Every structure is written in C-alpha cells, then in structure tokens.
Amino acid sequence: MLRALDEAGRAVAGGDVPVGAVVLSADGAVLGTGHNEREATGDPTAHAEVLAIRRAAARTGQWRLSGCTLVVTLEPCTMCAGAIVLSRLDRVVYGARDEKAGAAGSLWDVVRDRRLNHRPEVIEGVRAEECAGLLTDFFRDR
Numbered sequence: 001m002l003r004a005l006d007e008a009g010r011a012v013a014g015g016d017v018p019v020g021a022v023v024l025s026a027d028g029a030v031l032g033t034g035h036n037e038r039e040a041t042g043d044p045t046a047h048a049e050v051l052a053i054r055r056a057a058a059r060t061g062q063w064r065l066s067g068c069t070l071v072v073t074l075e076p077c078t079m080c081a082g083a084i085v086l087s088r089l090d091r092v093v094y095g096a097r098d099e100k101a102g103a104a105g106s107l108w109d110v111v112r113d114r115r116l117n118h119r120p121e122v123i124e125g126v127r128a129e130e131c132a133g134l135l136t137d138f139f140r141d142r
C-alpha cells in the first residue's frame, strides 16, 4: 500500500485525482504500477487500476493475472472492478471506501457478484485514513 500511496501522489502533478495502484505477483514482486492519468492524457479510462493491470499484463505477456494481487488506494469504480474480474486477479486490497462510486462493496459489489465467473478476495481499509487524506487534501486545495 505504501507503493500505491506513492503512485497516488504522482497523479497530482498532472492535475489528476490522487489514486494509485500496484499489481503484485504471487511472490510479491511488483508487476505494474499506475496512477490516475485522466487529465494528463485526456483518456477517460486512464484510471490507476486499469493502467497498473495493463502494465502487469504487458510485463507477464498474459491477460490472465491469476495469483496476483491489486493494491489500490481507493475502492475501484465499476470500470475498474470489471477490469479486475476480467484479468482474473486473485485479490484486491484497497484503502479508502468510495461511498459515491465504489464497486467493491460500497455502492455496488461487482467484484463479488455471483453472476460473474470470477470473484477475487477483497480486503478493504488498509491505511484507509492515509488514502482518504490524500483525496481530502486534493479537493480542499481546488
């Protein structure tokens, strides 16, 4: 999560909301990292999780990230939750809950929807205050 928090901090330089993500292999190696780049790139899908997943898949040469864990500072949205299911990640660890748009337990629970063919384990609330604090500071400064 410290690595994800570090990534989140990098988003601010590009004018983006500070959210960071890291994909780890089964043995804990970093396979991909990402931070929000929506403003920086003009790409509506450039969320931290999607970027980290794409980079991890490129690194491993496989779309299936079985055995891997995604660590992200904010609860994933519906798009990212979909990407998590499609990439077959084993586990999602997130910091702050997103009561307005979260899709891993708050507003929706896409990642544990029994109608889908893959359901990763979800661990929430890791360093939640630090993760939420980054967002609070960012929006207060705007």
Ligand SMILES: [Zn+2]
Binding pocket: 047, 048, 049, 076, 077, 078, 079, 080, 081
């Ligand atoms: Zn997202």
